[in-house]
Amino acid sequence: MNETLTLAMLWTDWFNLFKHFASISVASVGGPLVLLPEIHHFLVDKQNWLTDAQFSASIVIAQASPGPNVMFVALMGWNIGLNAGGFGWAAFSALICMAGILLPSSVLIFFTARWVQKNQDLRAVRAFKLGLSPVVISMMVAAGWLLATANTEGVRDWPLWLLAAVTAAIVYRTKLHMLLLLAIGAVLGASGLLVGD
Amino acid sequence: MKTMAANSLLICFIVAHMTTSLKPRPNSLGELFNTFSMLAIQGFGGVLAFIERELVEKKKWMTREEFVEEWAIARTMPGPPALNLCIMVGAKHFGWRGALVSLAGMFMYPTILILTLAIAYAHFGNQPQIVDALRGMGAVAAGMIGATGLKLLSALKTNPLGVKVCAILVILSFVGIAILQWRLLYVLIVLGGIGYVLAFLKLKEQA
Numbered sequence: 011m012n013e014t015l016t017l018a019m020l021w022t023d024w025f026n027l028f029k030h031f032a033s034i035s036v037a038s039v040g041g042p043l044v045l046l047p048e049i050h051h052f053l054v055d056k057q058n059w060l061t062d063a064q065f066s067a068s069i070v071i072a073q074a075s076p077g078p079n080v081m082f083v084a085l086m087g088w089n090i091g092l093n094a095g096g097f098g099w100a101a102f103s104a105l106i107c108m109a110g111i112l113l114p115s116s117v118l119i120f121f122t123a124r125w126v127q128k129n130q131d132l133r134a135v136r137a138f139k140l141g142l143s144p145v146v147i148s149m150m151v152a153a154g155w156l157l158a159t160a161n162t163e164g165v166r167d168w169p170l171w172l173l174a175a176v177t178a179a180i181v182y183r184t185k186l187h188m189l190l191l192l193a194i195g196a197v198l199g200a201s202g203l204l205v206g207d
Numbered sequence: 208m209k210t211m212a213a214n215s216l217l218i219c220f221i222v223a224h225m226t227t228s229l230k231p232r233p234n235s236l237g238e239l240f241n242t243f244s245m246l247a248i249q250g251f252g253g254v255l256a257f258i259e260r261e262l263v264e265k266k267k268w269m270t271r272e273e274f275v276e277e278w279a280i281a282r283t284m285p286g287p288p289a290l291n292l293c294i295m296v297g298a299k300h301f302g303w304r305g306a307l308v309s310l311a312g313m314f315m316y317p318t319i320l321i322l323t324l325a326i327a328y329a330h331f332g333n334q335p336q337i338v339d340a341l342r343g344m345g346a347v348a349a350g351m352i353g354a355t356g357l358k359l360l361s362a363l364k365t366n367p368l369g370v371k372v373c374a375i376l377v378i379l380s381f382v383g384i385a386i387l388q389w390r391l392l393y394v395l396i397v398l399g400g401i402g403y404v405l406a407f408l409k410l411k412e413q414a
Contacts, residue, residue, distance in 0.1 A: 040391050067328060074341050075324045077247045077317025078254055080287045083319070084323055090269040092372050112310075115286025116294055120306050122284055123295040135409050139276035140366055141406030144373040145399045146282040147275060147359045148380035149356075150255070153352020155385040158346060170346040177350025181256065182357050188260070191347050199343020200336045 015061055015093040027059070027064065031110030032084065036118065040149075042080050042111055053086060054169060064089040083111045154178065169204040231267045235299050236308045242266065243293055243312030248320070252348020254313070255289045256355040262296065269296075272305045275362040283395060368402065376402050 030052050034045050042049075046069070053060045068089060072082035087107030091100030129135050158174035177191055199202055233239045249295050269277070283293035297309030298315045302410060331337055339353040363373040383389040 036285045038285045038287075039283065041213040043287075044391065067325075067332065070332070071321065071324050071328050073252060073345065075317065075321045076250045076254075077253075077321065078250070078287055078290055078313055080290065081314075081317055081321050083307065088322070088325060112286070112290070115284070116290070116306075116310065117250050117279070119286055119291045119294050120283050120298055120303065122280065123298045126280060132349075133407060133414070137403055137407035137410055139279045140368065140410075141402035141404070142279040142283060142395075142399045143275045143366060143368075143378060144363055144368070144376035145380045145402055146279050147356055147394065148377040149282065149357030149384060149391065149394070150359065151377075152381050152384035154349050154351075154356060155381075157349035157352060170342065172349040173343065173346040174353070177232075178333070178354040178357070179350075181351050181354035184371070185260075185264070188252045188256060188351055189249050189251075191351070192344050195343035195347030197343070200340040200344075202336075202337065202339060204343050204346070205404065 013060070015064075017059060017090070017094040019059075019090075019094040019099075023059075024103070026057075027087070027103070028106045028110040031107050032114055035114040037110050038111070038115060038144070042083060049083075049086070059090045059093065064093075080108075080111060084108045101191060146152075173198065173204065209375045233268065233305075236301055236304060239297055239301065239305055240312040243309050244315050248316040250317075251344060253352060255292075256351040258289060258292060258349075259355050259358070271359060271362045272365060275359050278359075279289065292387075296299045312364065366406075367413065368406055369409075372405060 030049075034042075034048055038045050050065055054062055055067050065086065068085035069082045072079060072085055073089055084104040084107060086099045087104035090107075091098075091103030094103065101107070154174070160173055173195060177195070180186055180191065181188065233242065242261060246261045247254055250257045263271055263274050271363050277295055278288070278305070279294060281295060282288045285290055288412065290310065293309040293313055294306045295308070297305030301308070321396060333369070360377065363377070366373050368376075378399055380394055384391060
């Protein structure tokens with residue numbers, strides 16, 4: 011984070027920040043990560059509330075830490091708050107960003123879940139659950155595939171692919187604790203064994 | 208004769224009642240909160256693999272088939288799919304209180320940790336060892352998600368679409384997303400739409 015930003019945020023700005031996340035929330039089918047280009051456009055290019063480095067760091071940290079991936083939104087809010095003043099503003103800003111991204115979609119899924127449960131014997135509901143199952147399961151496998159091959163630069167990164175494949179086989183076959191596997195991955199990575207040549 | 212019939216009916220009723228009430232479920236809001244907060248704290252690279260293992264394989268609150276059915280909804284609605292799923296689980300057992308408690312559980316520990324990490328990252332984030340360690344963890348997380356998807360494939364065995372149609376839909380979706388890089392939303396609408404129509408017709412036929 012070499013360049014720094016100092017912001018003077020008005021109440022209307024905070025409201026616009028909340029409104030931005032609230033309005034993309036209902037478009038976030040598949041999770042907020044699919045909205046990264048839109049978020050980048052708004053926060054970094056248009057409003058200039060966040061530096062490029064802060065934007066990327068927010069994603070990296072959220073991926074590296076446990077919990078839902080959507081935490082990257084809280085970190086972006088946190089950084090905007092830091093740019094605007096200090097830790098108080100950072101906490102406030104993280105909170106309104108998370109409220110924005112989560113409230114609309116959560117309310118929607120809550121009422122959908124209730125409706126679905128009440129009408130679970132309707133043919134349309136059964137057909138939706140059963141008919142979409144193959145596609146959404148396949149998407150999960152594909153997500154693993156994409157994650158394993160993202161940020162790899164071709165064949166020289168074969169150790170990373172191998173690690174992902176071996177992990178998949180272990181998780182599929184055994185009940186070995188997944189935290190242990192993550193720790194092994196971290197150690198292998200830090201020891202430089204995963205850098206191909 | 209009559210009493211015997213009545214008796215066997217009663218026994219059937221009791222057995223049916225027992226099997227439904229014997230099915231494990233969260234006993235309290237506290238248990239719900241603890242379950243989700245414990246799996247959230249472990250969920251590096253996404254919590255989904257941990258949700259499946261905890262709720263389906265360990266606690267058995269839902270079968271693999273039920274998990275897949277709920278996932279079909281969680282994944283197609285807006286919002287983070289894993290959070291959608293945890294709201295659905297909470298709401299199913301304890302209504303809006305359950306939904307709120309599950310969400311709170313999901314966020315409590317990660318919020319504390321992530322802010323600590325954010326501060327640490329500002330200091331150590333550029334160290335090559337940290338970067339490499341994160342890449343190693345990323346590869347493991349990718350394997351975990353992929354394996355969870357592969358495990359769930361077995362739930363398709365009982366799908367009324369039939370194994371053949373399911374296999375075609377699975378392969379088409381995978382090739383489309385992973386190899387041809389189609390937009391997820393289009394895959395969901397087109398291939399999911401086809402699956403929906405086929406399932407609807409099949410269920411109508413069976414009825």
